[in-house]
Amino acid sequence: QKEVEQDPGPLSVPEGAIVSLNCTYSNSAFQYFMWYRQYSRKGPELLMYTYSSGNKEDGRFTAQVDKSSKYISLFIRDSQPSDSATYLCAMSGFDSWGKLQFGAGTQVVVTP
Amino acid sequence: SQTIHQWPATLVQPVGSPLSLECTVEGTSNPNLYWYRQAAGRGLQLLFYSVGIGQISSEVPQNLSASRPQDRQFILSSKKLLLSDSGFYLCAWSRGTGLNTEAFFGQGTRLTVV
Numbered sequence: 001q002k003e004v005e006q007d008p009g010p011l012s013v014p015e016g017a018i019v020s021l022n023c024t025y026s027n028s029a030f031q032y033f034m035w036y037r038q039y040s041r042k043g044p045e046l047l048m049y050t051y052s053s054g055n056k057e058d059g060r061f062t063a064q065v066d067k068s069s070k071y072i073s074l075f076i077r078d079s080q081p082s083d084s085a086t087y088l089c090a091m092s093g094f095d096s097w098g099k100l101q102f103g104a105g106t107q108v109v110v111t112p
Numbered sequence: 113s114q115t116i117h118q119w120p121a122t123l124v125q126p127v128g129s130p131l132s133l134e135c136t137v138e139g140t141s142n143p144n145l146y147w148y149r150q151a152a153g154r155g156l157q158l159l160f161y162s163v164g165i166g167q168i169s170s171e172v173p174q175n176l177s178a179s180r181p182q183d184r185q186f187i188l189s190s191k192k193l194l195l196s197d198s199g200f201y202l203c204a205w206s207r208g209t210g211l212n213t214e215a216f217f218g219q220g221t222r223l224t225v226v
Binding site for chain 1: 163215
């Protein structure tokens with residue numbers, strides 16, 4: 001069983017819809033949670049970083065963490081065609097020297 | 113602000129040839145440095161990480177090695193490439209442990225071994 005599970009998609013949504021992405025994990029030592037956006041043939045770009053259960057909002061993005069269920073989510077409101085990319089969840093434990101465990105990534109396509 | 117540079121962007125190498133990929137970070141000191149590999153349609157796999165000059169830890173046994181000759185320079189090498197070494201290689205840096213574990217990535221090197 002992988003430590004981090006993420007549906008690879010693709011997830012296709014119409015422009016303006018809410019994109020809902022999620023990951024589950026099995027390692028209760030994970031304390032820090034990140035979402036990255038990766039455009040084709042580019043390096044991942046950090047979108048959200050959180051280390052506590054609950055919601056964190058940044059513009060159109062909301063990250064949600066439920067440590068009791070080992071489940072994290074990313075919501076993108078008012079989606080745009082420019083949001084079409086692969087979204088990767090990543091997580092690490094305390095004193096892990098920043099080593100990250102990644103999900104496989106979900107490909108998102110926002111159609112005009 | 114901090115920036116990370118990684119080169120080359122694309123590389124095609126024959127089987128059995130050597131490899132050297134370089135990564136440098138600007139605007140910070142004592143970063144943790146990482147090499148990840150991403151296979152097509154898959155997540156990132158950590159290959160090496162370094163917490164200081166000359167300090168390298170390997171996460172996955174393989175045909176590759178890493179070195180950190182300077183504080184903000186990280187090099188990925190191979191003496192003889194295999195077909196299975198093809199992939200997208202990403203260098204990353206982070207500030208350290210505890211609450212600063214988020215990593216920032218370079219633009220990657222797409223390596224094709226033929």
